[in-house]
Structure formats: C-alpha cells, structure tokens
Amino acid sequence: MAESAPLQGLSLIENGWFIEKNAQWPGQANALEVKEVLLHKKxxxxxxxxxxSAKHGNVIVLDGVIQITERDEMSYQEMLAHLPMFSADKPTHVLIIGGGDGGVLREVVKHDTVEKVTWCEIDGDVVEAAKKYMPNVAVAVSNPKTELLVGDGVAFAESSKENSFDVIIVDSSDPVGPAEKLFSKEFYVNVHRILKPGGVVCSQGECLWLNEDLIDAMVTDYGACFASAEYASIQVPTYPSGQIGAFIARKAGTAGPASCRSPRREPPAGMPLRYYTAEMHAAAFALPAFLRKRLKAVEGSPEKRPRLSWQ
Known part of the structure; x- marks a missing residue:
C-alpha cells in the first residue's frame, strides 16, 4: 500500500502520490503515483x-528530488555516457564521479575499448539501494573492469595524477548538498589536469528552462581551459521541465575537430541501446534561440578557447 500520510523529512508523499516541490524550480511541481514505499532513510x-510507482517502475529520490525512474532512465544514462564515449578516441580508462545508481557505468562498459572504469561515488547507500531495487540499472556494479571507490569525487580529482583518464563523466545531483562542489571552476581545472590530451569530460548540466545562469557559467567559465566547451540537451520526462543538459568539453591535444557535436564513430550494430543514436548525438546540440544567443553573447575573448562551432 502507498503511504497515506506525508513522510517525514524532505521526501513528501500525500494521498498516494509523491510530490516533488523544490525551491530550485519555484512555482512548479512534479508528481508520481506511488504503489509502495520500498525504502526511506537518512x-x-x-x-x-x-x-x-504506478506507471514508471521503481524510483530513486534524493533530498526530495527524483534521480531516476525505471521507465525513462535510458535517455539520461545513455546520453550522458555515450556523448563523451563516442566523442573520444578509443577510450580505455574512464572515471565516473557520482552516478550511484550504476546506470552510466552500465553504458560505459558496453564499449569494447574500455579496460578500466574508476567509479567514485560519495554515498554507498545509494549504490546498495540501486543494487537491490534497480538491478537492471546497477547490472555492471560487479563488472571486473570496475573499481568502486566510496568517497568524495572532488577530493579524488584533486589527488589524481595528471593525464590519467580518456573520459570523465560527472553524474551528479543538483548543485546543492553533496554535489555543490562539483559545480565550480576549481573542480574543472582539476578535471582538465587529470584528463589525457584530447580527453573528454561530460557532466550533468542542469535544465535550460531553469538554470540559464549556471549553464552560462559552465560553458564560459568552467570550460575556459578546454579546447571546446558545449551544452547538449536531453529529454527526461520525470525531470523538472522534462529536460536536462550535458556539459561536454574536450582537452586540447587530439587530431580532428575539438567540438563534440558529432560522434567520431558509429555505435556497433550489436550494442544494446534504447535511446542513443548518432543522429540523437548531433541533434542534442541544437539549442533554442534564447540559450544559443546567451552563450554566444558571453563567450569571452578568443584567447580563452576556440570559438564555438555554430559561430
């Protein structure tokens, strides 16, 4: 039975519905019908x-915000993973920061070139919850290529050696609480340092309808030391406004264009994919006029990095 009274704390269930209300997106809310509460803990x-849930399978919520539903998780997981993986040249060593549900890991290990995945997640309880309640998402947690480190991704990036990773994927929650330090210029200076030449970073880039200032900062400030820095759009119906972004940037030092707008190779015919295609990769970089104008207007001086590919 669904909870009939509100849960205590940040997660709210009333009259059999989970209601997502948050100061980060004032004036709007999202709701999912609840069949049964499986776990609730601090x-x-x-x-x-x-x-x-009644129609979206099992759902994981952190600090009152939906992180993943079984129904639509593939759009976010596949795009956040494959945008950088297919933009990189035969990536062998991948770092995942965050992504406690294991979905991005599931997608990364589909690439035959990958020899090792270092996975740094701050909250081991999220990993355990995903293993129990979303085994199809957390299916690669025990993959022999994976090294799981339960700890702070910011500290890990600070202590890692220069030129260590071909691809870094930052699958973070919103820029409050545990994920706040992942949204800073200092963090991306370290990301740039530990990427190999030509390496690619892709991070959860927030919603273009709600976080225009933050997207501006990510592309123009956090991306200033990279050869390219861009924003891609992903459709996720159960996220605020039905949309989330991927901030993607490449470190200088590779042949070919710096932009990640086009994949460098096609997905193999046998790769199990439900959302990502080469066409979806390219289409994700088609932005609405207001955001395109904003990013173009504040791009900054040409010595910061090459001009964005639409200019």
Missing amino acids: TKFQDLLVFA
Missing part, C-alpha cells in the same frame, strides 16, 4: 527514498 549525506 544516509550520512542525504535523504534517500525508493518507491514502486
């Missing part, structure tokens, strides 16, 4: 809720 870092 971890060391955040409020963790897992419930079985």
Whole structure:
C-alpha cells in the first residue's frame, strides 16, 4: 500500500502520490503515483527514498528530488555516457564521479575499448539501494573492469595524477548538498589536469528552462581551459521541465575537430541501446534561440578557447 500520510523529512508523499516541490524550480511541481514505499532513510549525506510507482517502475529520490525512474532512465544514462564515449578516441580508462545508481557505468562498459572504469561515488547507500531495487540499472556494479571507490569525487580529482583518464563523466545531483562542489571552476581545472590530451569530460548540466545562469557559467567559465566547451540537451520526462543538459568539453591535444557535436564513430550494430543514436548525438546540440544567443553573447575573448562551432 502507498503511504497515506506525508513522510517525514524532505521526501513528501500525500494521498498516494509523491510530490516533488523544490525551491530550485519555484512555482512548479512534479508528481508520481506511488504503489509502495520500498525504502526511506537518512544516509550520512542525504535523504534517500525508493518507491514502486504506478506507471514508471521503481524510483530513486534524493533530498526530495527524483534521480531516476525505471521507465525513462535510458535517455539520461545513455546520453550522458555515450556523448563523451563516442566523442573520444578509443577510450580505455574512464572515471565516473557520482552516478550511484550504476546506470552510466552500465553504458560505459558496453564499449569494447574500455579496460578500466574508476567509479567514485560519495554515498554507498545509494549504490546498495540501486543494487537491490534497480538491478537492471546497477547490472555492471560487479563488472571486473570496475573499481568502486566510496568517497568524495572532488577530493579524488584533486589527488589524481595528471593525464590519467580518456573520459570523465560527472553524474551528479543538483548543485546543492553533496554535489555543490562539483559545480565550480576549481573542480574543472582539476578535471582538465587529470584528463589525457584530447580527453573528454561530460557532466550533468542542469535544465535550460531553469538554470540559464549556471549553464552560462559552465560553458564560459568552467570550460575556459578546454579546447571546446558545449551544452547538449536531453529529454527526461520525470525531470523538472522534462529536460536536462550535458556539459561536454574536450582537452586540447587530439587530431580532428575539438567540438563534440558529432560522434567520431558509429555505435556497433550489436550494442544494446534504447535511446542513443548518432543522429540523437548531433541533434542534442541544437539549442533554442534564447540559450544559443546567451552563450554566444558571453563567450569571452578568443584567447580563452576556440570559438564555438555554430559561430
């Protein structure tokens, strides 16, 4: 039975519905019908809720915000993983920061070139919850190529050696609480340092309808030390406004164009994909006029990096 009374803490269930209300997106809310609450606890870092929904399968919620539903998770997981993986040249060593549900990891290990995945997730309770309640998402957690480190991704980036990774994927929650330090110029200076020449970073880039200033900062400030820095759009119906972005940037030092707008190779015929295609890769970089104008207007001086590919 669904909870009939509100849960205590940040996660709210009323009259059998989970209601996502948050100061980060004032004046709007999202709701999913709940069949059964599977888990609700305070971890060391955040409020963790897992419930079985009426139409979207199992759902993981952190600090009152939906992170993943079984129905639409493939759009986010596949795009956040394959945009950088197919933009990189035969990536062998990949770093994933965050992504406690294991979905991005599942997608990364589909690439035959990958020899090792270093996965740094701050909250081990999220990993355990995903293994129990979303096994099809967390299917690669025990993959022999994977090294799971439960710890702070910011500190890990600071301590890692220069030129260590071909691809870095930052699958973070919103820029409050445990993920706040992942949205800073200092973090991306370290990301740039530990990427190999020509390497690619791709991060959860927030919503273009709600976070225009942050997207501006990511592309123009955080991306200033990279050869290219761009924003791609992903459709996720259960996220605020039905949209989320990927901030993607390439370190200088590779042959070919710096932009990540076009994949460098096609997905193999046998790769199991439900959302990502080469066409979806290219289409993700088609932005609405207001955001395109904003990013073009504040691009900054030409010595910061090459001009964005639409200019």
